[in-house]
Amino acid sequence: MAALVRLETRLSRLREEYFLKNRSVDEDRKIVYKAAVKIQSWFRGCRVRAYLRYLNKMAISIQKWWRGYQSRRYFRKMIKTAYFIMKMNFYNEMAVRIQKRWRGYYVRKYTHNYYALKKYLEAISLNNEIVRNELQEYAEMNEKKKKKKDLEKKEKEKKYKARKMHYLLSTEQIAGIYNSPFRKFPDPMELLLRQSKPLSHRQQQPKSPFTYDLYDWPTCKRPPAFPTGEPLPPIGRQKPQGPFRDAAEVLRQRYKPLEPTLRVAASISSPLEKAREEMKREEWRKCIHDNEFLPFSSYHKNEKYELSIHASEKIGKETYGIKHFREVQPNKWIAGKNSCIS
């Protein structure tokens, strides 16, 4: 029981103790709870943060890896393009060198060929010389011709004049004007006069008033004449009696020349036949022998043996004129051998 008393004494303090205890525990609990909660939350936070950090690290790692991959790819591409560009530049440069050489060669050989141009210009000079020489010759020839023509004309004129003035020729007694006695030798005109024949008197053609203007046309040869028909009949002729036709008409009719048509004028055989005949004649003339030309394969079949002249004649001299004279045909004789007619 002592325990119980002690308990009872403590009982009054029990409630307070209990309450206080509970309260302190409660407060402790609260504090502890809060502390626990804090610790837990902090821990949880740590954990989550650790997790997030981890996630972050992983994400970074992935991204890092991916970005590296992309950039390497890009870099590779860049390198490829740079390489390609380098290659192309190189090729271009080489191509430029080739083209440079080729273009220089081509232009120097074909377009602006210096040596060909030089040769061409030399050839032109040569050609010009030739042309100039030829033209010079031509001009000289022309001049010579002209001079010759002039000379000939003058000669002709002189001769004509000499012929007209033949009467000025000197005679034995009287010296002509070109043969003065004080000269050593006669004038050339005198010699010309001696050589020339005097002109005959020719009827001078009456100069018609229309000559100059219509003659100006070089192609007009005759002046226009008054219309002249037949000459008038002689005066005092007896007029023929009766209603005869005019004599001139009759004569014209009688002596009218034959005007055959083309068909009549041409020969009977047409030109074609004539040509054919001509051809035949030509061929016959040209032919050497009349034997037909046989092909060689059938030559020996149609061969005719021809005796030579020696074999076809008798041996010995010709008997005609020596042994017998006339031709004798005894079967035609009427009488016999002993008749007197033979």
Add this chain to the structure above:
Amino acid sequence: MFEYTIFLCVILFFFIFQLFSTHEKMSRKTAVLQQCCPRANFISVEHLRFLQALITWKSVISLLRPLLLDVVPTIQQTAALALGRLAYFNDDLAEAVVKEDILPQLVCSLSEQNRFYKKAAAFVLRAVGKHSPQLAQAIVECGALEALVICLEDFDPGVKEGAAWALGYIARHNSELSQAVVDAGAVPLLVLCIQEPEIALKRIAASTLSDISKHSPELAQTVVDAGAIAYLAQMILNPDAKLKCQVLSALSQIAKHSVDLAELVVEAEIFPVVLTCMKDSDEYVKKNGATLIREIAKHSPELSQFIVNAGGVAAVIDCIGSCKGTVRLPGIMMLGYVAAHSENLSMAVIVSKGIPPLCTCLLEEHEDHIKAAAAWALGQIGRHTPEHARAVAETNVLGTLLSMYMDIRSSEDLQLKAKRALKNILQKCTYLPALEPLLHDAPPNIMKHIVGQFSKVLPHDSKARRLFVTSGGLKKVQEIKAEPGSLLQEYINTINNCYPEEVVRYYSPGYSEMLLERVENYQPVL
């Protein structure tokens, strides 16, 4: 009655003919007078007499008209001849002939009458048609063309000649009249006329073809289609000078229009026969031959090349050297055209010794247009490369060109051509000895080019620099006043930079005064 009319007619004709010889002299005299004193307001006695004669002759025309219908054919022919002569010398009388309605009568009787009348009637038509296009139009309107073309088919060569001549004079004026002549069917008949043996007929037919084809390419094509070129080309060999003139003129009128026509003419194998024409003794044959070659050369470089290969350039150069006056002009122009096409052709001209004749032309000729042509040709030769410019400059012709440009008396055309030629040559000229004389006289616009050329050559050539100084060129350059910033100033600066400063200062104007001033201002060190 019959004898009386003959007598009257003969007397009238004598009268007309006599007065015509004096009439001719009078008309020539008045023409000369009009040339000499164009502003003379006085009427000379001859002028008055001429006018009086004119008035009387107009009344004579109305008298002659009924004689055309006379019974006797000789009177008709003589009356027609008289009318023709009247109309030939004066265009007033020709108008009077047209007004009196004589033409339809003539045209009707052209188809019926004998050949002497046809000749006289063709002569009248030719005389009327030659003066002006209006009169020719009047002839065309009264239907004369068909009648004339029928005359072209006549047997007598004199009739053909008269008809062809009349057609030629009508077609000469302008292209519509030419077209009318062609539409009347004249061209094939003219080509037949060319083949006839008579020289006069050939001449006239060639001249008519030339007149027809000169107006337009279509007309020339019509003439070519009728086959004229082959016959014309054959006739170049004919020795008659006037015929050659006409034939060459016809071919050049055909060739001048286009490249195809020129090629057709060349295909007729006229080269090298045409070159013999350049050595002919007649001046006009040479001129027409040169014209033909020029018309062919101007179209394309290939044709020029062909001509050069055939030796045409040498022939033309000889021709220029041997002639004087306007006869040279087509030859000069031909050289210019050939040289203008390409530098190889220009070098060919230089190699054929083309420049000396051109220089003599420039110096000797009196006419401005020939000098202008020579200047132009030299410019075309020298403008291609420095070699060409050097070849031109070596003949010292630049000074002549400059003086021609500066001369006030030369015509504008000459000045312009000389200036252009000078510019073209100077822009390529590196031959300094020829440029130096020009420094002294040139005007500013030419000076710019000269100084420019110096500024291009001097920086690279030390000997040239020395020569430039010793010949006084540097001094002259310093004296030139140029606006700062202009091209001329830049060139001068370039030249000055080629020399050390002292030299430049030494040659600048006023150097001696500057030195003397320095002497004055100098304080001697005692």
